[in-house]
Amino acid sequence: MQQWIILFRKEIQENIRNFKWMWVPLVFILLAAMEPVTTYYMPTILKAAGGLPEGAVFEMPMPNPAEAIMMSLAQLSSLGVLVIALISMGTIAGERKSGVSELILVKPVSYFNYITAKWASYILLLLTSLLLALLASWYYVTLFFGSLTITHILGAFLFYGLWLSLIVTISIFYNAWISSQGAIAAATIGTVILISTVTSVFGTKLSWSPANISGHIHEMLITNAVPSALYGAAGLTILCIICLLIGTIFIFQTKYASRKSE
C-alpha cells in the first residue's frame, strides 16, 4: 500500500509540474460553460453580426435546464474524449519509450501498483475537471434557463464520471499494449466512436451500453428519478473498467519478466 501511494503521489506531482492539473480543468470548464452561454446569447450574436434580411422573424427556442446541461455534456463527450486521449496516451508507453520505466520496474514494484496508481491519478484529474466543469455549467444554466438542484448535478457527475473513467481505462489498456503514443490516442478515440456508433444503431437493444449513460442522465434530469437502465449501464461500465484493468495488468506483466525466484 505504501508503494502504491508513492507511485500515485509521483503521478500527481508529475501532472502538476507539467501543468495538466491546470489546463485540463480549464479546458473542461470552458467546454462546459461555453454551451449555455452561447446558446443564450445566440439571438443577440446573430443580430449583432447582421446578415438577416430586414423584418425576418427569428425565433430560437430556449432549452430547458436539463437540455442545457445535456448540451454541456455533449461537448465533453466529443472534445473531452480527445483531451483524455491526448493527456493519457504516453503515461506508460512514453515511460517505456524513454527508458525510465527500466529504472522503476527493476525495483521491486508490483505491476498492479504501477498500473493502478497511474490509472487512479488520471481518474482523479478527470473527475475533478468534470466536477468543476459541471458546476460552471450549472451556474450559467441556473442564470439563464432556470434552476436545477445540486442533487441533479451530482447525479449527472457521478454517472457521467463513470463514462469518462471508462475512456481513461481504455487509454491505459492500449498504453500497456501498444508502444506508439499516436496509435494509442487513435485507438482510444476509435474505440469510443465504435462503442457510441454501435450503441446509437442498436440503441434500444443496448440500453445498458456505457455510451447510453448520457441519454439516461437526460431522462434522470427530467423525471427526477434514476431510471433502472442507468443503474444497468453504470454496472456494466464498472464491470468493463475492472475487466480492462485486469487485462492491462496481465498484458503488461507478460511483457516483462517472470520476476519470481524459481
Place this chain on the structure above:
Amino acid sequence: MTILQVNQLTKIYNGHTAVHPLDFSFEANRCIALLGPNGAGKTTTLRMLAGLLAPTSGTIQFTGLNGGTDRRQWIGYLPQYPVFYDWMTGKEFLMHCGQLAFLSKAEADIRSEDLLKRMRLETARNKRISGYSGGMKQRLGIAQAIIHKPKLLLLDEPVSSLDPIGRREILTLLESLKKEMAILFSTHILTDAEEVSDELLLLDRGRLIEAGSMKKLRGKYQTTKIELAFQNDVAHYQEKLQNLPGILEVQINRDMLHVDATDISVARTVILQAAAKENWPLTSFVINRTSLEDMFVKVVDQHATMDHSIS
C-alpha cells in the same frame, strides 16, 4: 559463498538465439566483467538477470531467497543510457526509488543524502535532473541502483560514454563498492575490465566462450614477443633473425620487427649475441606481453574458427 546461480539461461527472439544456454555462478563481493564485442548478448543477459526480460528458458537462483520472493529487492541495475524523470530533482528521484524498494521515508532520506554526498552530487541535489550533465546522470544512476543496498549490482557499460575523468571516477567507485556487494558489469573496453574485475566472462554471439580470473586467462592465451627497432631498414634483418635457432616467426610491423620464439629467454640470448657480433644498429629491444586487445581478438577468433569447422 555463492550468492547467485545461473543455469542454462537462454533467450530466443523470433527464432534468433541472442543468448545460448549460459551457466555461471557468483560469489559474494566479487566483481565480474562481462566482456564481448557489440551484439554479443551482454545487455540481454543483464536484463534477464535484472528481471526486465523473461528468459526463454533456464533459471536464475539467488541463494537464500525463498521461492516466490521478488528477486528485484536484491538487485540494483543501471542501464547503458539511464533515463530519469527529468522533472524531478536528484534528491526526489533517489527518494522515489528508495521508497519503491520499501525503505521508509526516513531511511530513504538518510540514504539519499549519504549517496548524494558520496556521488558528489550534493550541490545539485535540488536541481532538476534535466539540467544534469552526462557524468552527473551516470553517478545518479549508480546512486539509484544501490539505494536499497542490493546484494548484486548490474551495470551495463557504465563507463563507455564517459570522458576519461568520469571514467576514472566510476572505476574508483566500483572498487570501493566491491566491499559491499557483488558487481557484474558489461564492457567492451578491456583495460577497464582488467582494472576492477576479479573475473572475466567472455561472451561472443550469445555464447560464453571463456571464463576465469585475469591471471588464468593470461596464462592460457598470452604469448610473449620481442620487438626490435633498428636505425636503418628493418627488412634487412628479418631474414637474419629468421635463420637464428629457436625463432618461430619474424614479422615486420611498420618500422619494428616482431619476433615470436619458442622460448623467450633463449631467443633473447641468441638475438643479443648476434647483435653484438655483427654490431647491429639496434635502437630498441623490448620484450612485450601481448596486449589485452590482442588476447581478446585471439579468443574470439579461435572461437569463430572452431564454430566454422563444426558447421
